[in-house]
Amino acid sequence: MSSTGNGGGAASPRRRLSREDRRRQLLNVAWRLARDEGTQALTLGRLAEQAGVTKPVVYGHFGTPTGLLLALYKEFDARQTALMDAALRKSGPGLPDKAAVIASAYVDCVLEQGREIPGVVAALAGAPELEATKREYQALFLEKCRRVLAPFAGAGRIADAGLWAMLGAAEALSYAAATADVPAAQAKAELFEIIVAMVERGARGGSSRAGDAA
CATH class of the missing domain: 1.10.357 (Tetracycline Repressor; domain 2)
Structure with a gap:
């Protein structure tokens, strides 16, 4: 017997974040990385990994590691x-x-x-x-x-x-x-x-x- 609603069946697709919401998420993750691992961990690749996105997404928001640090500042x-x-x-x-x-x-x-x-x-x-x-x-x-x-x-x-x-x-x-x-x-x-x-x-x-x- 198939299940409907929230109780089972296929998982609902993840809501796609707006550009503004995605940037907010990335900055939150970046602050956490800086706090937990130090600013040396603030590479765009590491941020993408921790945020669960691809590198092009992060590059699209900040361009360079300096751009990320400037955004935080x-x-x-x-x-x-x-x-x-x-x-x-x-x-x-x-x-x-x-x-x-x-x-x-x-x-x-x-x-x-x-x-x-x-x-x-x-x-x-x-x-x-x-x-x-x-x-x-x-x-x-x-x-x-x-x-x-x-x-x-x-x-x-x-x-x-x-x-x-x-x-x-x-x-x-x-x-x-x-x-x-x-x-x-x-x-x-x-x-x-x-x-x-x-x-x-x-x-x-x-x-x-x-x-x-x-």
Whole structure:
């Protein structure tokens, strides 16, 4: 006796993923590979094997291993931007509120992604494509921070050097938290202090020796 419905008979054909859904699947598998096996495992062939697709499918989405790493980096940046934007909308109006959001959002996003994002960035070191992409995203992040923090600098201004120093501290502290070299709460607190000090220095018109000598 033949069986009908879900109870038996021939298996239903697997639903074909849309291009967007397939890309989402491939990126999820790539993040897992980077976490479990390290970024050295992120070859297009290995990704195809783990995702259960043919190599041409993976090549069609990313082109090269660098293209895959860039896609991961861009996705991480988009997630970080969305997290900070949402937190800023809900935050209080004062400088401590905004500084706390920037510090917490930066560290939390790296922690959410895990140790694999420092590995992705390291794997892309020296790649011209990453350098251009990273600089573009860094500039957008710094300009956003300037807009958020500038009202608290009064008649002064937040210097570019201060913003770049803040970004360097944010990257170092968040990666240290991701590798458990520094507790996350301590990383956030230190970054918060750096941001507040940068803004207050701008409000005073700068306190560098060069500024005092001018």
